Amino acid sequence: MIITLIILVIASALFVSGKVRSDIVALGALISLLVFQILTPEEALSGFSNQVVIMMIGLFVVGGAIFQTGLAKMISSRLLKLAGKSELKLFLLVMLVTGGIGAFVSNTGTVALMLPIVVSLAYNAGMSPSRFLMPLAFASSMGGMMTLIGTPPNLVIQDALTSAGYEPLSFFSFLPVGLICLATGIIVLLPLSKIFLPKEGNGHSKAGSGKTLNQLVHEYSLSSNLFRFKASEKSPIVGHTILELDLRSRYGIDILEVRRKRGAQHRFLKTVTQKLASPDTVIDEGDILYVRGNAEAADRFLNDYRMEALDEHATELSSQSGETFAFYDIGIAEILLMPSSTMINRTIKEAGFRDKYNVNILGIRRKQEYILQDLGNARMHNGDVLLVQGAWSDIARLESEDTQWVVLGQPLAEAAKVTLDYKAPVAAVIMILMIAMMVFDFIPVAPVTAVMIAGILMVITGCFRNVEAAYKTINWETIVLFAAMLPMSLALEKTGVSEYISGALTSGLGEYGPVALLAGIYFTASLMTMFISNTVTAVLMAPIAMQSAVQMGVSPVPFMFAVTVAASMCFASPFSTPPNTLVMPAGQYTFMDYIKVGLPLQIIMGIVMVVVLPLLFPFQ
Numbered sequence: 077m078i079i080t081l082i083i084l085v086i087a088s089a090l091f092v093s094g095k096v097r098s099d100i101v102a103l104g105a106l107i108s109l110l111v112f113q114i115l116t117p118e119e120a121l122s123g124f125s126n127q128v129v130i131m132m133i134g135l136f137v138v139g140g141a142i143f144q145t146g147l148a149k150m151i152s153s154r155l156l157k158l159a160g161k162s163e164l165k166l167f168l169l170v171m172l173v174t175g176g177i178g179a180f181v182s183n184t185g186t187v188a189l190m191l192p193i194v195v196s197l198a199y200n201a202g203m204s205p206s207r208f209l210m211p212l213a214f215a216s217s218m219g220g221m222m223t224l225i226g227t228p229p230n231l232v233i234q235d236a237l238t239s240a241g242y243e244p245l246s247f248f249s250f251l252p253v254g255l256i257c258l259a260t261g262i263i264v265l266l267p268l269s270k271i272f273l274p275k276e277g278n279g280h281s282k283a284g285s286g287k288t289l290n291q292l293v294h295e296y297s298l299s300s301n302l303f304r305f306k307a308s309e310k311s312p313i314v315g316h317t318i319l320e321l322d323l324r325s326r327y328g329i330d331i332l333e334v335r336r337k338r339g340a341q342h343r344f345l346k347t348v349t350q351k352l353a354s355p356d357t358v359i360d361e362g363d364i365l366y367v368r369g370n371a372e373a374a375d376r377f378l379n380d381y382r383m384e385a386l387d388e389h390a391t392e393l394s395s396q397s398g399e400t401f402a403f404y405d406i407g408i409a410e411i412l413l414m415p416s417s418t419m420i421n422r423t424i425k426e427a428g429f430r431d432k433y434n435v436n437i438l439g440i441r442r443k444q445e446y447i448l449q450d451l452g453n454a455r456m457h458n459g460d461v462l463l464v465q466g467a468w469s470d471i472a473r474l475e476s477e478d479t480q481w482v483v484l485g486q487p488l489a490e491a492a493k494v495t496l497d498y499k500a501p502v503a504a505v506i507m508i509l510m511i512a513m514m515v516f517d518f519i520p521v522a523p524v525t526a527v528m529i530a531g532i533l534m535v536i537t538g539c540f541r542n543v544e545a546a547y548k549t550i551n552w553e554t555i556v557l558f559a560a561m562l563p564m565s566l567a568l569e570k571t572g573v574s575e576y577i578s579g580a581l582t583s584g585l586g587e588y589g590p591v592a593l594l595a596g597i598y599f600t601a602s603l604m605t606m607f608i609s610n611t612v613t614a615v616l617m618a619p620i621a622m623q624s625a626v627q628m629g630v631s632p633v634p635f636m637f638a639v640t641v642a643a644s645m646c647f648a649s650p651f652s653t654p655p656n657t658l659v660m661p662a663g664q665y666t667f668m669d670y671i672k673v674g675l676p677l678q679i680i681m682g683i684v685m686v687v688v689l690p691l692l693f694p695f696q
Contacts, residue, residue: 140549178219222254329369435466647674
């Protein structure tokens with residue numbers, strides 16, 4: 077027992093510190109249980125063959141197909157447009173639509189999908205996205221409580237109940253709990269978000285989401301860091317390629333883009349073509365060069381090649397039009413790095429955005445700091461927002477890398493567009509088929525089989541570009557973490573740790589009745605999930621809750637629901653769940669914003685659940 081407790085404490089400390097990847101910690105704990113012969117190899121590896129793990133893999137594939145076919149985006153964006161310019165309607169629709177999608181798709185994926193849509197609609201209605209993004213993150217977790225597949229802790233308690241010989245929970249056993257969670261969230265967040273979340277955003281938040289191009293131009297100081305030079309007739313630069321000029325080594329500057337007049341000018345017809353500068357681009361007379369670098373080096377380049385400098389009010393079509401930085405084929409956008417992005421801790425140069433995605437990086441926003449110089453050697457951090465430049469088609473393709481980043485900064489006209497892929501109806505039919513197989517008892521298919529069927533159908537019907545794209549949707553860190561931690565609950569039971577802890581809880585709180593014990597388990601799990609993931613919390617607390625109920629002689633079902641709800645309803649920290657972390661830079665939130673809004677919600681949610689769960693699932 078002592079060795080098991082030591083392993084558990086060390087693993088928990090490493091989970092809390094975050095200095096070691098969670099899947100590595102879980103594997104280390106698993107190996108330690110093997111080395112000290114607490115578990116046999118068969119017991120230690122049982123998690124990797126557990127049907128819940130297989131189901132999670134299949135759900136990642138199904139959820140990925142729903143995103144890649146544009147089905148979820150089509151439904152959510154159309155529903156949210158019903159809000160118009162009413163802040164109350166938009167708030168309610170954000171909560172309801174996000175909760176509905178979160179019932180079937182991972183909470184991280186739900187937020188990644190909804191975030192750019194909500195930002196676009198908020199700006200279109202003249203509101204600050206900060207008022208909606210934190211409720212968006214919270215609603216994604218609440219929605220996960222509505223179905224069996226909504227969140228991993230639901231699968232954990234299902235597995236614990238069936239392993240102990242109890243009747244399995246149905247697909248919609250969770251629905252009443254999820255609806256109460258969502259209703260509680262709406263009632264509590266409606267006043268809290270108005271009181272504590274900024275109405276106008278703080279500092280750069282409005283421009284930071286980049287929904288108009290001029291806002292981005294001014295926010296990132298492009299007018300002072302990006303220069304426009306016109307190649308005149310007598311300029312020696314005419315006829316040379318960018319490679320021949322060797323500007324980076326000679327001046328320390330880069331030509332990002334070339335704009336060229338095409339034919340006669342007409343006020344209603346586009347007469348300028350744009351292209352990203354490549355090494356073999358030949359400079360012609362009259363070309364407008366977009367140059368990035370410091371002012372002194374750019375000025376030397378201008379004078380050496382006898383070019384004409386255009387001020388910030390001059391466009392390619394007229395010298396004094398009053399417009400700034402007209403955008404045509406090539407535009408700018410912001411992307412927010414995901415916590416799981418492989419770009420984190422790599423430099424811009426190492427990431428190879430130009431070679432891989434055909435876009436340039438013009439700047440980095442890190443909280444309130446803007447990095448605009450020596451970008452090639454700048455190292456990217458979690459939560460960074462990158463300003464990218466490229467053809468709109470290339471920027472649109474960035475959205476397919478949904479595990480790397482979320483595209484934030486397309487202009488309103490682009491962000492509001494809904495991509496309707498011809499495979500969206502196929503994905504919808506497969507998802508409905510999967511749900512039907514899991515809901516209706518007369519269909520003799522186990523839930524894990526239904527998920528596997530749906531996953532393989534998504535692949536063979538072409539809802540993914542290829543099989544590799546389907547594999548990329550699987551979050552293997554989560555899978556390994558879950559599979560490696562499942563045997564820990566077996567070790568806790570085998571060595572008597574679960575019985576000891578549950579006995580302490582029962583003796584301490586049992587004399588006050590099952591409601592007091594339920595409250596103790598709920599708030600213990602709620603406290604744990606502020607420091608370690610909800611999956612790990614559920615895995616550790618499920619056997620303790622089961623033992624407590626058995627020792628008290630009552631039904632374990634309400635106690636197991638207390639575990640899954642407490643593990644998932646964590647709002648008081650920006651780092652407790654991936655959705656909370658994801659909206660933090662986009663909404664320009666501080667840690668205290670989560671305390672002021674999330675902590676009261678987390679406490680009220682706990683009180684409501686302690687009252688409601690025994691009514692929905694009686695102790696006897």
